[in-house]
Amino acid sequence: MSTKGASLKGLLLMVLLVSHMLLTKEGVTSLPICPNGSVNCQLSLEELFDRAVKLSHYIHFLSSEMFNEFDERYAQGRGFIAKAVNSCHTASLTTPEDKEQAQQIHHEDLLNLILGVLRSWNDPLIHLASEVQRIKEAPETILWKAVEIEEQNKRLLEGMEKIVGRVHSGEVENDIYTPWDGLPSLQLADEDSRLFAFYNLLHCLRRDSHKIDNYLKVLKCRLIHDNNC
Amino acid sequence: DLLQWPQISKCRSPEMETFSCYWTAGNFYNLTAPRIIQLLYMKSNEEDWKECPDYVTSGQNSCYFNASYTSVWTPYCVQLASKNEVYDRKCFSVDEIVLPDPPVHLNWTLLNTSQTGIHGDIQVRWDPPPTADVRKGWITLEYELQYKEVNETKWKELKPRLSTMVPLYSLKTARDYEIRIRSRQRTSEKFGEFSEILYVSFSQIGIGCDHCTEEVEFPWFLVVVFGVCGLAVTVISVMLSKQPRLKMLIFPPVPVPKINGIDPDLLKKGKLDEVNSILACHDNYKTQLYNDDLWVEFIELDIEDPDEKNRASDTDRLLSEDHLKSHSCLGTKDDDSGRASCCEPDIPETDFSASDTCDATSDSDQFKKATEKEEDLLCLDRQDNDESLPSLANTDPQRRHRNTQSENSHQWAPFADSVESPRPSVNTQISNQNSLTSTDFYAQVSDITPAGRVVLSPGQKSKLGIAQREGCTEQNFTMDNTYFCEADVKKCIAVTSHEENEPHVQEQSYNEDSYFTTESLTTTVANLGASTAEPPSSEMPVADYTSIHIVHSPQGLVLNATALPVPDKEFNVSCGYVSTDQLNKIMP
Numbered sequence: 001m002s003t004k005g006a007s008l009k010g011l012l013l014m015v016l017l018v019s020h021m022l023l024t025k026e027g028v029t030s031l032p033i034c035p036n037g038s039v040n041c042q043l044s045l046e047e048l049f050d051r052a053v054k055l056s057h058y059i060h061f062l063s064s065e066m067f068n069e070f071d072e073r074y075a076q077g078r079g080f081i082a083k084a085v086n087s088c089h090t091a092s093l094t095t096p097e098d099k100e101q102a103q104q105i106h107h108e109d110l111l112n113l114i115l116g117v118l119r120s121w122n123d124p125l126i127h128l129a130s131e132v133q134r135i136k137e138a139p140e141t142i143l144w145k146a147v148e149i150e151e152q153n154k155r156l157l158e159g160m161e162k163i164v165g166r167v168h169s170g171e172v173e174n175d176i177y178t179p180w181d182g183l184p185s186l187q188l189a190d191e192d193s194r195l196f197a198f199y200n201l202l203h204c205l206r207r208d209s210h211k212i213d214n215y216l217k218v219l220k221c222r223l224i225h226d227n228n229c
Numbered sequence: 230d231l232l233q234w235p236q237i238s239k240c241r242s243p244e245m246e247t248f249s250c251y252w253t254a255g256n257f258y259n260l261t262a263p264r265i266i267q268l269l270y271m272k273s274n275e276e277d278w279k280e281c282p283d284y285v286t287s288g289q290n291s292c293y294f295n296a297s298y299t300s301v302w303t304p305y306c307v308q309l310a311s312k313n314e315v316y317d318r319k320c321f322s323v324d325e326i327v328l329p330d331p332p333v334h335l336n337w338t339l340l341n342t343s344q345t346g347i348h349g350d351i352q353v354r355w356d357p358p359p360t361a362d363v364r365k366g367w368i369t370l371e372y373e374l375q376y377k378e379v380n381e382t383k384w385k386e387l388k389p390r391l392s393t394m395v396p397l398y399s400l401k402t403a404r405d406y407e408i409r410i411r412s413r414q415r416t417s418e419k420f421g422e423f424s425e426i427l428y429v430s431f432s433q434i435g436i437g438c439d440h441c442t443e444e445v446e447f448p449w450f451l452v453v454v455f456g457v458c459g460l461a462v463t464v465i466s467v468m469l470s471k472q473p474r475l476k477m478l479i480f481p482p483v484p485v486p487k488i489n490g491i492d493p494d495l496l497k498k499g500k501l502d503e504v505n506s507i508l509a510c511h512d513n514y515k516t517q518l519y520n521d522d523l524w525v526e527f528i529e530l531d532i533e534d535p536d537e538k539n540r541a542s543d544t545d546r547l548l549s550e551d552h553l554k555s556h557s558c559l560g561t562k563d564d565d566s567g568r569a570s571c572c573e574p575d576i577p578e579t580d581f582s583a584s585d586t587c588d589a590t591s592d593s594d595q596f597k598k599a600t601e602k603e604e605d606l607l608c609l610d611r612q613d614n615d616e617s618l619p620s621l622a623n624t625d626p627q628r629r630h631r632n633t634q635s636e637n638s639h640q641w642a643p644f645a646d647s648v649e650s651p652r653p654s655v656n657t658q659i660s661n662q663n664s665l666t667s668t669d670f671y672a673q674v675s676d677i678t679p680a681g682r683v684v685l686s687p688g689q690k691s692k693l694g695i696a697q698r699e700g701c702t703e704q705n706f707t708m709d710n711t712y713f714c715e716a717d718v719k720k721c722i723a724v725t726s727h728e729e730n731e732p733h734v735q736e737q738s739y740n741e742d743s744y745f746t747t748e749s750l751t752t753t754v755a756n757l758g759a760s761t762a763e764p765p766s767s768e769m770p771v772a773d774y775t776s777i778h779i780v781h782s783p784q785g786l787v788l789n790a791t792a793l794p795v796p797d798k799e800f801n802v803s804c805g806y807v808s809t810d811q812l813n814k815i816m817p
Contacts, residue, residue: 060416097300099246099367207302210324210416214367221366229366 048163049220055156056216059149060209066145067202073139078192080199088204089180090120095211102218111164114215116176117208118157124180125150128201131186135198149205156212167223232256235266235309235316241328243421244360245368245414246296248323249287250307265311268292273304299323327414329370330358331424332393335410339434340396349402349431354394355410355424369415375423379405389413402431 071080095113096102102110129146132138185197221229233255242248250268269278270292281292292307301323308318332355340350357363357370371391375384378401387395400406406429413420467479672685 057416064416095302097303098296099362099365100296102367103365207322207324211302213416217366217369219366221364227365229364 045163045166046224048159048166049216049224052156052159052163053213053216053220055152055159056209056213059152059156060206060213062145062149062152063202063206063209066142066149067206069139069142069145070199070202073142074135074195075199078195080196087200088207089124089178089182090117090204090208092178093117093120093176096215102215103222107219107223108164108168110215110219111160111167112176114212115157115160115164116178117212118153118160119176120178120180121153121205121208122157124182124201124205125153127183127186128198128205131183132198135195136191237268237307237309237317237319240307240319240321240326242299242323242326243328243330243358244362245301245323245327246362247294247299248326249291249293250281250319251287251291252309252317254290266316267310268307269310270294270305270307272300273306278308327368327417328419329368329412329414329421330360331422332357332372332410332412333359333424335408335424335427337397337408337427337429339431342402343399347402348399350396350398351400351429352394352396353408353410353427357393358412358421361412370412371415372410372412373420374408374410376406376408376429379407379428384409391415400429400431405430405432 093113093116095117096105096110105113125146129150132146133143135142182197182201186194186201188194188197217229221227233253235252235255237250237252240248240250252266252268254266268281268284270281271278281294282298283293283295284291286293286295304320304322306318306320309316334356335353336355337351337353340352342349353374355372361368361370363370369391371389372393373389374387374395376387376397377384397406397408408427408429409423409425411420411423467475470476674683674685676684678684
C-alpha cells in the first residue's frame with residue numbers, strides 16, 4: 001500500500017513538473033488557440049499582435065546572444081569587423097530607417113515589408129542551422145540557438161500572415177522578397193573566410209531581427225493601443 | 230607624462246533617434262583649439278567622409294547628430310582626424326549604441342504598515358525618460374531599482390522589469406532609505422545612468438516609530454550551536470550507555486542474514502561439521518531412495534573424474550585433522566561407545582577459540598577424538614543422500630593423499646580402541662542409533678585389523694605405508710564398519726605378509742585407490758587372516774561398488790549383495806564399498 005501511494009505521488013509530481021516545464025518556457029508559451037473553447041473562435045488582433053511581438057522579441061534575443069557568443073568564441077583573435085553591412089542581403093529592401101519614416105509608412109506596407117524580410121530570412125536560417133554544425137568545435141549553445149531561431153522564424157511568419165490576412169483590406173502582396181546567395185561563402189574551405197562569412201551573417205541576423213521587433217512594436221502601439229503604449 | 234592621442238571615448242544614442250560621439254583630446258597639442266580636431270563620419274551607403282554637423286550641443290569634444298542625420302540600422306564609421314592624420318576610428322550602427330536616459334519623477338507612497346508599526350510597505354513610481362518615445366513603441370525600456378538604508382554602503386537590487394512602478398516590502402519605519410533607478414533598452418545589456426536618488430523617510434509622513442524597540446533578530450547562531458552540542462551529548466550518552474535496549478532502540482543492530490538451516494558461510498569456511506550436524510539432526514533429511522542406481526551413479530562419477538584432486542576440499546576437510554579437532558572440541562563426550570559423538574542434538578556453533586584451544590590438548594586426547602571421529606564417520610549413513618555426499622566422498626581419496634605421513638602413526642594406534650567398541654552385529658547395526666550430530670559423509674577405511682575390523686581414518690593412504698605395519702596387527706575390523714578401504718586392507722595385509730618389504734612400493738601402487746577393491750580385499754583379508762589368529766573366512770569376491778541397501782545409523786551402510794563387476798586394479802577409484810554380508814563372509 002505504501003509503495004502504491006509512493007508511486008502515485010511520484011507520478012503526480014512528474015506530471016506537475018513536466019507541465020510546469022512546458023508552460024513556463026520563456027517567450028514561447030503555448031497559448032491556447034481558442035481561449036474560450038468554442039469551435040469557430042478567432043483570436044483577437046490584439047492577441048495576435050501580442051504573440052507576434054513575443055516571438056519577435058525572442059528571436060532578436062536569441063540572435064543577439066548567438067552573435068555575442070560567436071564573437072567571443074571565434075572573432076576575437078581574428079579581428080573581424082563587420083563589413084559595411086551593405087553586404088546584408090536584405091539591404092535591397094527599403095525599410096524605414098528612423099522613427100519618422102516608421103510613423104509615416106502605412107501599416108499595410110509596413111506589414112508587407114515585415115513579411116518580406118521574414119521570408120527572405122527563411123532560406124538563410126535553414127542553411128545557417130545546418131552549416132553551423134560543421135564549424136569545428138561549435139559550442140552546443142550556438143547550435144541549439146540556430147535551430148531554435150529557424151523554428152521560431154517559421155512560426156512568426158505564419159503569425160504575420162494571419163495578421164496580414166486580418167488587417168489587409170485588399171490583396172496580400174507576396175512579391176517582397178530577396179533571395180539569398182550566401183551559401184557558398186558558408187562552405188568555404190578556408191576556415192578564416194568561412195568564419196568571417198558566419199560572422200557577417202549573424203551580424204545581419206541580429207540587425208534584421210531588431211528591425212522586425214521594432215516595427216511590430218510600433219504597429220502594435222499604433223493599431224491596438226492607439227499610440228499610447 | 231605619457232603621450233595621449235585623441236581618442237573617441239564613446240558614441241551613444243539615448244533614444245534611437247539621435248546620437249552623439251565624445252572624444253578625449255589628449256595632451257598631444259599644448260595649444261589645441263577644438264576645431265583643429267575634426268570628427269568625420271561616413272554612412273555605409275555613401276562614399277566620402279563628412280564633417281560633424283554639430284560640435285556644440287553635446288558639450289565640449291563632442292559631436293551631435295540629430296534625427297535627420299541618424300539612420301538607425303545603417304552602419305556608420307566616425308573618425309577623429311586633423312588635417313593630416315587620423316587619430317581614431319569607430320564603426321557602429323545606431324541600434325547598437327542605445328543607452329537610455331535615467332527615469333524621472335520618482336516618488337513613493339505608503340501601502341501599509343505592520344501591526345507593530347515596525348515595518349512598512351511602499352510603492353515606488355517613476356516616469357520613463359522623456360527623450361525615449363515609449364508611447365509609440367519606438368523603444369522598449371526596462372528598469373532596475375536599487376535601494377538601501379541611508380547609512381548602509383551596499384545597494385540592494387531588484388530584478389529588471391518593464392513596468393514603471395514597483396512595491397518595496399518590509400522596510401523598517403525607523404530607518405530612512407535611498408532609492409535610485411536606471412533603465413536600458415530591453416534587448417541590450419548595458420544600463421544607462423542612474424536617476425536621482427529618492428529619499429524615503431517614514432517619519433515625514435508621521436508613521437515613524439521612534440520609541441519602537443529594535444526587533445531582536447532570532448539568535449540563529451546560538452540555536453544552531455546549542456542544538457548541535459545537545460545532539461552530540463545525547464548521541465554520546467546513548468552510545469556509552471550500558472542499556473542495551475536503549476542502544477538498540479536508537480542504533481539498531483544491522484541484521485545479518487540468517488537462513489534457517491544451512492548457513493552458506495559455513496560451507497565456504499569449510500565448517501562442515503556444523504553443516505553435518507544441521508543436516509543430520511533434521512528428521513526430514515532422512516535418506517531417500519537408495520537405489521542401486523543412485524549410489525552407483527555417484528560412485529561412477531567419482532571414478533571417471535580423474536581430476537578429483539582439484540575439487541573442493543570439503544571432504545578433505547572432513548577427514549582432516551582440523552576437522553577432527555574442531556569437531557572433537559565441540560564438547561562431545563569421550564565415550565567409547567561412540568554414540569555420543571553422533572548424537573549431539575545441538576548445532577554446534579563455530580567457536581574458533583574453542584578449536585584453537587584444542588590445539589593444546591595432548592596427543593592422546595587427539596587420538597581419542599580421532600577415534601570418535603571415526604565413529605562419526607560411520608554415522609554417515611544417516612546423512613542425507615544428497616548429491617553433496619558423493620562429491621564429498623569423491624574427495625576423500627584426495628584428502629587422504631594430502632594428509633601427512635607423520636600423522637599416520639598418530640592415527641593408527643587409537644583406532645583399534647575405538648573401532649573395537651561398537652560391536653553390534655552387522656545385521657543389527659540398523660537399529661539403536663541416536664541421531665547423528667556432526668559427522669562426515671564418507672570415511673576411508675584406513676586399515677583392516679587382523680581381527681577383521683575395519684578401521685576408518687581420515688588419513689591418507691600414504692599414512693598406510695609407514696604405519697601399516699603397526700596398525701595392521703593391532704587393529705581389528707569391526708563388523709559394524711561397513712565401509713572398507715580395500716586399499717587399506719590390501720596394504721595392511723600386504724605389509725604383514727611381506728614383512729616390511731617395500732612398504733613404500735605398496736603405498737605407491739595403491740596411491741590412487743583409497744579403498745580396497747573387493748578382490749584385493751578378499752586377498753588381503755585372506756592374507757591377514759592367514760597371518761593372524763583370526764583368519765578371514767569367506768573368499769567370496771566382493772564387488773568394488775555395491776549399492777546401498779539401507780543406510781542406517783552410525784554403524785554404516787548395508788550394501789546389497791549384488792555385486793558389480795569388479796574393476797581392474799588400474800582402475801583408480803575411490804573405495805569400493807563392501808557389503809556387510811560380504812564382509813562377514815570375508816572376515817570372521
